[in-house]
Amino acid sequence: MKSKVDCIPCMFRQALNTSRLVTKDQSVIRRIFAQVADWTKRISLDNSPATNSKPIYLIVSEVTGVSDPYAVQKKQTNQGALALLPELRKFIRKSPDPLDAALHIAIAGNVIDMGIGHSFDFNREVEEILEIMNRKLGISDLPDLKAELHPGIKLLYLADNAGEIVFDRLLVEQLLKTGAKITLAVKSGPIINDATMEDAKIAGLTRLVKVITTGGNDVGVNWNNISREFMNTVKNADIILAKGHGNFETCDDRRENFYFLLKIKCEMVARQIGGNLGDLVFKHSHKKKKQVRHARHQ
Amino acid sequence: MKSKVDCIPCMFRQALNTSRLVTKDQSVIRRIFAQVADWTKRISLDNSPATNSKPIYLIVSEVTGVSDPYAVQKKQTNQGALALLPELRKFIRKSPDPLDAALHIAIAGNVIDMGIGHSFDFNREVEEILEIMNRKLGISDLPDLKAELHPGIKLLYLADNAGEIVFDRLLVEQLLKTGAKITLAVKSGPIINDATMEDAKIAGLTRLVKVITTGGNDVGVNWNNISREFMNTVKNADIILAKGHGNFETCDDRRENFYFLLKIKCEMVARQIGGNLGDLVFKHSHKKKKQVRHARHQ
Numbered sequence A, B: 001m002k003s004k005v006d007c008i009p010c011m012f013r014q015a016l017n018t019s020r021l022v023t024k025d026q027s028v029i030r031r032i033f034a035q036v037a038d039w040t041k042r043i044s045l046d047n048s049p050a051t052n053s054k055p056i057y058l059i060v061s062e063v064t065g066v067s068d069p070y071a072v073q074k075k076q077t078n079q080g081a082l083a084l085l086p087e088l089r090k091f092i093r094k095s096p097d098p099l100d101a102a103l104h105i106a107i108a109g110n111v112i113d114m115g116i117g118h119s120f121d122f123n124r125e126v127e128e129i130l131e132i133m134n135r136k137l138g139i140s141d142l143p144d145l146k147a148e149l150h151p152g153i154k155l156l157y158l159a160d161n162a163g164e165i166v167f168d169r170l171l172v173e174q175l176l177k178t179g180a181k182i183t184l185a186v187k188s189g190p191i192i193n194d195a196t197m198e199d200a201k202i203a204g205l206t207r208l209v210k211v212i213t214t215g216g217n218d219v220g221v222n223w224n225n226i227s228r229e230f231m232n233t234v235k236n237a238d239i240i241l242a243k244g245h246g247n248f249e250t251c252d253d254r255r256e257n258f259y260f261l262l263k264i265k266c267e268m269v270a271r272q273i274g275g276n277l278g279d280l281v282f283k284h285s286h287k288k289k290k291q292v293r294h295a296r297h298q
Helices: A007-020 A026-042 A049-064 A071-094 A098-111 A122-132 A142-148 A164-177 A197-202 A228-236 A244-251 A267-273 A292-297 B007-020 B026-042 B049-064 B071-094 B098-111 B122-132 B142-148 B164-177 B197-202 B228-236 B244-251 B267-273 B292-297
Strands: A154-158 A181-186 A210-213 A239-243 A258-263 A280-284 B154-158 B181-186 B210-213 B239-243 B258-263 B280-284
Touching: A007 A026, A007 A049, A007 B007, A026 A049, A026 B026, A049 A244, A071 A098, A071 A122, A071 A164, A071 A197, A098 A122, A098 A142, A098 A164, A098 A258, A098 A280, A142 A280, A154 A164, A154 A228, A164 A181, A164 A197, A164 A239, A181 A197, A181 A228, A197 A210, A210 A228, A239 A244, A244 A258, A244 A267, B007 B026, B007 B049, B026 B049, B049 B244, B071 B098, B071 B122, B071 B164, B071 B197, B098 B122, B098 B142, B098 B164, B098 B258, B098 B280, B142 B280, B154 B164, B154 B228, B164 B181, B164 B197, B164 B239, B181 B197, B181 B228, B197 B210, B210 B228, B239 B244, B244 B258, B244 B267
Parallel strands: A154 A181, A154 A239, A181 A210, A239 A258, B154 B181, B154 B239, B181 B210, B239 B258
Antiparallel strands: A258 A280, B258 B280
8 A cells, every 4th residue: 555644743653652662862862753854755655654664663773773672572572472372262262263263363463563553551452452352353354264265275474563473373273273384474673563583483383384584674565675485485375364554555455365464553554444443354355246146136 | 831752743743634624635745744844853842832833834824825724614613612602501500610610611612622633523522522511620720710719800811722712701701700800812813723803703702801812823822922912911910711732831831820721632731731631621820739637737
C-alpha cells in the first residue's frame, strides 16, 4: 500500500516512542526530530508507510548510538509470552476448532507492537490479548485457508514481532497437524521489535520448522532487499501467512497467495484492508467472490 | 506552561486537521508539512504549546490561501449549541446548585475544540457533551470561587471556542445573579475555531456583559501581543475565569487570581495541571491548602 500524508505525524510519534526507550534528554530527541523533519520532506507517498518509516529507526539509532533500542523489551515480551503458553494451550485444547483458536491467538499476539501508537506497556497488552482472544474477527477468511490446506502444501509464515512470535508457534503447531510443510521467515537483524532468528529460537520455532531470514532488516518486506533463499521460498510457497502491519503494507499488492493476520492499528490500514480500527483480521488476498446464491439457483 | 517534545508530533496533527478542512490535495498538505517541519526545528520548548502552535495555523492559511479555515465549522457549532440551549437551561433549573450546573455545562462545552486531537464531528461532540454533563469533575475548586463571589466583584471571563461560547453564556448568566461585574474577552481575529466578537454576538453575550478582545488572534493569550484595554482589565480583575487549553497553557504561570475551566485533552496538560486525560477541570490557581483539620484542633 502507498503512504498518505497522515503517516507523517505518525513518523514523529514512532521516533518519539523509540527515542524514549533509550533517552530522557529532550535535546537529543530534538536532534532526532530535526532529522525526521528533513526526512519527511523527502519521502515519496508512493512508498509504503513501512518503507518510509525504516529510516526513522535508523535516525534514532544513529543519534543515540544505540543500535537496538528495543533489545530489552524484546526479551521481556518473549519471556512474558512464554509464561502465557500454558493458559493459551488450554484455550486451544478446549476449543471446538483448535485451528481457529490458534489463529485467534496468533492475531491477538499482534497487539504486541511497539512501532505504532502510544508507548508500550506489556502488562496492559497482555490484558488486552486475553480480552480479545474471544472477540470475533472483523474479517475472517479461515474457510478459504481450510479449503486450501492439505498434506504437503508449502506454507511460508512471515513473522512479525518478538513476543508475538511465541503466539505464532501455537498456530504453526496446528498448521503442522494438517501436514503442511512450513518455513518461517524472520528479519536478518534488529528493526523495531521485529523477531529475528534469536527470537525464533527462544519461541522454540527452530525445533519445529525451517526458519530463514528475509535477508533484510526492514519494516515488513523490502522487495529490493531480500535474499535469494527468501525469494525462492516465496516463489515456491502455495500459501503465505503474513503477520502484522509492516508485512501487510509491503505485501498487499503482491500476486502471491497471501493471508494477512493483523490487528488494525491505524486508519490508513483500516481503509486499505476494508476493516475498522481495532479489528482483528484474517484476510485472504485472493478471496473469491461468494457465489453461493448463484450456485443454488443453477 | 512550557512545551515538551511530545508537542511536536501533535503540531503536524493540528496542521493536518486544519488542512483537511480546506483541501483534499495531498501535495498541498505536503507543502504545508514541509514548512511545519522547518518550524518545528526552530521552536523553543520554553514557549507554551499554544505559542508554538500559532504559526502552524498561519502556515496552513498561507499555503492554502484560506485565511479562516474554520469559518464554516464555527457557524455550524454556534447554531448547534444554540439549539441545545433549552435543554441546557432545563438542566440548570432542575439542579439543586444552578451555579455548579452552569459551570459543568461550560466545561463540557470545552469538548468543542478543533485544534487538538482527531478530526471534528459536531454531532459526536454533542453526544459527548450531554453524556459528560452529569460526570463528576476531576478537579473542582468551586468552593473557592463561591467564597470569593460577592456583589460588585470584578470578573474577567476569557472565552475559548465558537459554539462553546454559547455554553459560556449560561455560566455568565449565573455569575451575573451573584452581582459580579463581568467582562468577557474574545480573540480580535480568527485563530483555529476560537470565538471572536461575532461569535459573542451570536451567543447573545454582547447584550449581557461588556465584551472586549484580547488585542491579538493568538492561541490562548500571547502576553506580548495584547491591547492596553485587555491588560487594564486583567490588572483590575478580582477573578479571571479562563477556558480551555490555550488559555491554561499561556496563563498558568501568571500571578493573577485565575480559575481554569477545561477538559484535559493531552498528557502534557494532564501532567501540568495534576489531572488525568479526559478529566473535566475547574482549577483555582491560588488554591489554599486545606486547613480544616488544623482549624478543628485549635
